[in-house]
Amino acid sequence: DAKTTQPTSMDCAEGRAANLPCNHSTISGNEYVYWYRQIHSQGPQYIIHGLKNNETNEMASLIITEDRKSSTLILPHATLRDTAVYYCIVRVPNQAGTALIFGKGTTLSVSS
Amino acid sequence: AAGVIQSPRHLIKEKRETATLKCYPIPRHDTVYWYQQGPGQDPQFLISFYEKMQSDKGSIPDRFSAQQFSDYHSELNMSSLELGDSALYFCASSFSAGSRIMNTEAFFGQGTRLTVV
Numbered sequence: 001d002a003k004t005t006q007p008t009s010m011d012c013a014e015g016r017a018a019n020l021p022c023n024h025s026t027i028s029g030n031e032y033v034y035w036y037r038q039i040h041s042q043g044p045q046y047i048i049h050g051l052k053n054n055e056t057n058e059m060a061s062l063i064i065t066e067d068r069k070s071s072t073l074i075l076p077h078a079t080l081r082d083t084a085v086y087y088c089i090v091r092v093p094n095q096a097g098t099a100l101i102f103g104k105g106t107t108l109s110v111s112s
Numbered sequence: 113a114a115g116v117i118q119s120p121r122h123l124i125k126e127k128r129e130t131a132t133l134k135c136y137p138i139p140r141h142d143t144v145y146w147y148q149q150g151p152g153q154d155p156q157f158l159i160s161f162y163e164k165m166q167s168d169k170g171s172i173p174d175r176f177s178a179q180q181f182s183d184y185h186s187e188l189n190m191s192s193l194e195l196g197d198s199a200l201y202f203c204a205s206s207f208s209a210g211s212r213i214m215n216t217e218a219f220f221g222q223g224t225r226l227t228v229v
Binding site: 034038043087105 | 157202219
């Protein structure tokens with residue numbers, strides 16, 4: 001799986017958009033970008049994933065650059081409950097049983 | 113909706129004892145993953161099973177073993193426990209649908225906190 005690089009930490013004011021970047025310059029053509037988050041000591045939670053088109057769901061938006069070497073997770077209106085560690089993971093989708101490998105994520109702190 | 117169930121939620125063991133952690137995946141999910149997360153660390157992948165066969169292996173110590181049963185639940189067996197085994201252990205499940213490549217995400221349980229004293 002391709003390696004990803006994320007900032008160690010970010011701050012965001014409540015109600016503002018949180019934009020979390022991820023670099024994955026060695027991504028291959030069949031690898032997808034996944035985002036998970038982990039609120040303190042809880043199990044990681046799936047947020048969104050995509051291949052090359054921008055994606056949006058009820059939690060977030062995922063913007064992938066045209067060359068696919070980087071992406072940005074956008075939380076449009078961050079709340080205090082969005083404070084968590086956010087992980088960007090690049091992998092081939094679900095070759096039966098191959099695991100998600102967590103690297104060093106971004107600690108997002110949302111404050112009022 | 114049903115989630116991944118892990119038991120027990122908390123476990124205290126002494127050094128050199130054994131421990132068994134259980135994971136019940138979401139109904140119809142055929143793949144189970146185990147992760148270990150030490151204090152202040154990121155989740156580390158241990159092992160996974162698809163259709164009751166080991167499918168991927170990470171940094172699982174030789175003292176640990178795991179299996180997936182016919183009802184798809186999984187157990188992680190840990191022997192000769194060491195202080196360093198104290199961690200949160202997460203199980204996740206997903207639906208792999210055989211050889212088809214599907215964009216299915218993994219769902220995580222709330223974890224078992226193991227403390228070795």
